[in-house]
Amino acid sequence: MKRNDFTEFFKAQMNEGDHIGRVTRLTHGLYTVVDDEQERNGEVSGRFHHTVEVDKDYPAVGDWVVFEPYDAGARAKIHRVLGRQTVLSRKKAGGSHQEQIIAANVGTVFIVTALTQEFNLRRIERYVQQIYESGASPVIVLTKRDLCDTVPDHIAKVESVAPGVPVYAVDSLTGTGMKELVTELRVGDTISLVGSSGVGKSTLINYLLGMEKQATQGVREEDQRGRHTTTHRELFELPNGTYIIDTPGMRELQLWGGDEEGVGQTFSDIDRLSASCKFRDCKHEREPGCAVQQAIDEGELDAARLKSYNKLKRELKRLELKDRYGTHRTNRMLHGPNAIK
Structure with missing residues (x-):
């Protein structure tokens, strides 16, 4: 993975001799860390684990970390997380008042929603609010435009609740509308996708990658609800040098902080x-x-x-x-x- 996203903000936090990598995958406390040389699986060090105070201090997908290669260089032991430039988070599910990091160091967030029964203006407002709070910029992507006969009306409704936010209607299977959307892809930028299950996030990523990387499934006919296909967060590098993070579907976005x-x-x-x-x-x-x-x-x-x-x-x-x-x-x-x- 090229380091065209490793900016001066992160370089200023390095010490001489530090091994620096980026977390590209997180599943059940196991991390994938990528640097200029290779991809390594690993975990946080014992000292890190015992000194961390809250869950949000653990590495998240998109984080830059200081790590130590071990096992003949095949694995990574994470010692430190570099300060985050942006943090996209929500309230952790359940009754506890804890922050859950969705993605770190993201410049743009694609709010993905389908032009089907899933379409919900109030949910879009909440996503926009939390993205602004994170320090990132929102972009709204309306998928499955082939299933909607009133696309211009739906775009107008979205624009009325998200003033100034770019809105695109696409069909990831045929490529309709994608030419306009790819203008939002900038070299070195990191984009996170958020949205409910079944809205087409994985299909969208597959189109942008130019390959079938992410598993996809349809929605239930009786209620148009999506099935969970993405079960973990993962960062991919697109052919043009943009990075994109896929996330598990979220029907509800419980706010975490704001002003x-x-x-x-x-x-x-x-x-x-x-x-x-x-x-x-x-x-x-x-x-x-x-x-x-x-x-x-x-x-x-x-x-x-x-x-x-x-x-x-x-x-x-x-x-x-x-x-x-x-x-x-x-x-x-x-x-x-x-x-x-």
Whole structure:
């Protein structure tokens, strides 16, 4: 693997004599590390394992790591993870409040969704929000365009909830729309794919690779839900020098952190309208002179968009309080007799 993605940001973290490689695959705590010479399977060192404090500190696909070759150079023992330039993460599944890293050091994220029953504007909003928070740039890829008779209408709907985000409708089997999409592939950039199972992420990667590398399956006819084909995260190098990460399907993206700036980027249309509200602290409910409500009344803004905006802000506020005060105290603060309004 060429190091055209090993930038000055990472070089500044090296010490003399360090063996540097990139994590290209992670499955059940076993890693694949690639450098200029070869691909090695390996694991973290005992010292690393005993000093790590939280799961997110373990290596993730896309990470650059310092490792020690052993077993005649065939295996890798990981000693250190270089600081990450970007981190795409979500709340770990289950009741615990833990961060799960989806991919590290990603410049662009392709949000992949099918033009079938799976199409969901609210889910797209959540993906866009989390990608902005990661420091990466979102691109929306609408797959299975051959199954949709209203492609332009669907593109317009997506553009209305993701202002300024590039949107492409493609058919990965015939190549329709792919010529436009490949303009997003830049040498040295790392792209991560996110989306539900069955939307065509693996088929898309196979097309871009020019070979059948990833296993693919169809969707269940009764509900159009996808079957899990990708069960681990893996990084591939495309022929043009772009790197791309395939990820297991996610029907739900539970947010992990965020701030007003990220919400402002995701909902830039509401942010723009808010600047014209009569009151600076307008809640966009029944206040006189509310430009947002006026836009809804005039059909310029969908009421569901504002509802989603408010829901997202509430979720992010709850996450902020949990980080600061813990789950029990946060519940009292939000639902007790003196709850925060």
